[in-house]
Amino acid sequence: MEIVLGVSMAPTTVRMVLVEGENADGVSVEEASFEVAAEGGAPEQVIAAILGTREGAAEAGYRLMSTGVTWTEPTEVCALGDALAFREIHDVMLVSPLLAAAALTQTVGLAMDYGSTALLFVEPESATLAVVDTADGSIVDVRRQAVQGDWHSSEVVNEVAAMIAALDASESRPDGVFVVGCGVDINSIKPQLDATVSVPVSAPEEPDMALARGAALASANAPLFVSSTAALAYAQDPGTGEVIPNLAYSAVTDQADEVRPPARRPLLLAGSGLAAVVLVGLVTLAISLAADIGPTHGSVVPSTEVPVAPSTHPPAAAAPAPSAPPAAPPPSAAPPPSVAPQPPPQTITAPTPVVQQLPQRAVTPAPVHRAPAPQAPAYTPPPAAEAPPPPAAPPPP
Incomplete structure (x- = not known):
């Protein structure tokens, strides 16, 4: 059976009627009305009712030929037109009162x-x-x-x-x-x-x-x-009292209507796309909040820098080893003693990477260490003590 849907949209009430016949010249098959939940919510509820009626008519074996929507409050029709366009529902005709x-x-x-x-x-x-x-x-x-x-x-x-x-x-x-x-x-x-x-x-x-x-x-x-x-x-x-200057389209069927498929599936796709956008926004917000909280807490930074402090103390213990044989190890320890007093717990923030680089650069002055200087006293004056041989002269007489 062929039927036609008519909708009258008011600020507080929406009325719907299904009329038998391709030209809507038969008897009323069904009538319904419902209150609008919130101010300005009539367009959304009208669209939901139209989509629901289409599904119900198809399940009951009816063929919905056309849908016309009129209004009693001109301010509502602009929102309805925008909502229909957003959902790509092109086979609903807006009819002036x-x-x-x-x-x-x-x-x-x-x-x-x-x-x-x-x-x-x-x-x-x-x-x-x-x-x-x-x-x-x-x-x-x-x-x-x-x-x-x-x-x-x-x-x-x-x-x-x-x-x-x-x-x-x-x-x-x-x-x-x-x-x-x-x-x-x-x-x-x-x-x-x-x-x-x-x-x-x-x-x-x-x-x-x-x-x-x-x-x-x-x-x-x-x-x-x-x-x-x-x-x-x-x-x-x-x-x-009409607010649409080009309302003539309401009197002529849009030729593009036959090209467009039923808009039920696009509505679902639009809803899933919006849900995906919202989900990405929430994840981005969570990441930004985590990034803001991380640096202010400060607990993560000390955990990475505390091991660096002990690395500076071992060289300090090696400082008293001025002996000649271990000349190479002491040089690396010599510069750290001057820096060791500076890296107290206060320097945990940023200077730590600099402390790690200083020992490496100090290797060059280490070879110039005065280690060979202590060997200078070993000059060969002792052999000069061989002067006593002259007293051996008396035996000739």
Whole structure:
């Protein structure tokens, strides 16, 4: 079975409806609504609901043909569009509230056999009157008026009734009026209009689900709204409360949608990529913290330098060996004695590498040590004692 999904996103509530038929012209298969958990969280919850609905429809044997999303708060649609683009979900059509209401108005005109139907689109601070051609769903006339006061007051209703009455003198006189609310309860407005205007007034059986069903109809019949130049002009008018200047794309199916595969797998890949980035960030942070803690502790540095201190003391013990035979060993010990008093525990920080190099350089002065000097006293004066032989002269007499 072919079905179409329509979603209406409000700041605090999200409503969804599944409509039977490729063109969403059948009965409602299922309806649901849920509260938004936190402020600004509606876009994320809408995307999660859309993806979940796709999976559920596939498991139940349904074929989801299209998805349309509309909104009651213009500030939410920008975040929704960014979130859809980030997840590469390209087969969801954003439908302005007016176009969603116009799509629903066309179905009412078909059911009532109207040539054209006046759509009264009621918002908290404005009222828009649009004439919808039943044949092609195009909007042939649009009039908008700001509302000052409460919609339940008779003054406001009379102002709107005057707008409807003005259509009688125009070429686009409608056969009836269809009232759709966007953030406004229309249950009390319809009876007052019935008693004021000259044409029949009707309203959706489920006013809360009207925009969601209209979004489903618009997404399934997008080409019908291409010729609606008045609707596109309304969507591009900053004074109408819409915040997307190029909303015309909402009325035409994106040709790239058929090239893109379903976005469920890209969503999982994006999530895993983000998790990997977070993991690498945590590991880098842990390494940086460990590097900061290591040098400040100071316990690792002494462990490597303490063995160096004993290496300096053995040469000090060899210093008293000035004997001639071990001339080579003493030279290496001679320089360290002068440095030995300096490497007390305070020099453990950095000078230790210098201490290890000094003994090696001091080897050169060692051979110049005055070791041969002590041999100088061994000069050969003793042989001069042979002078006594002269006394041997007396024997000749």
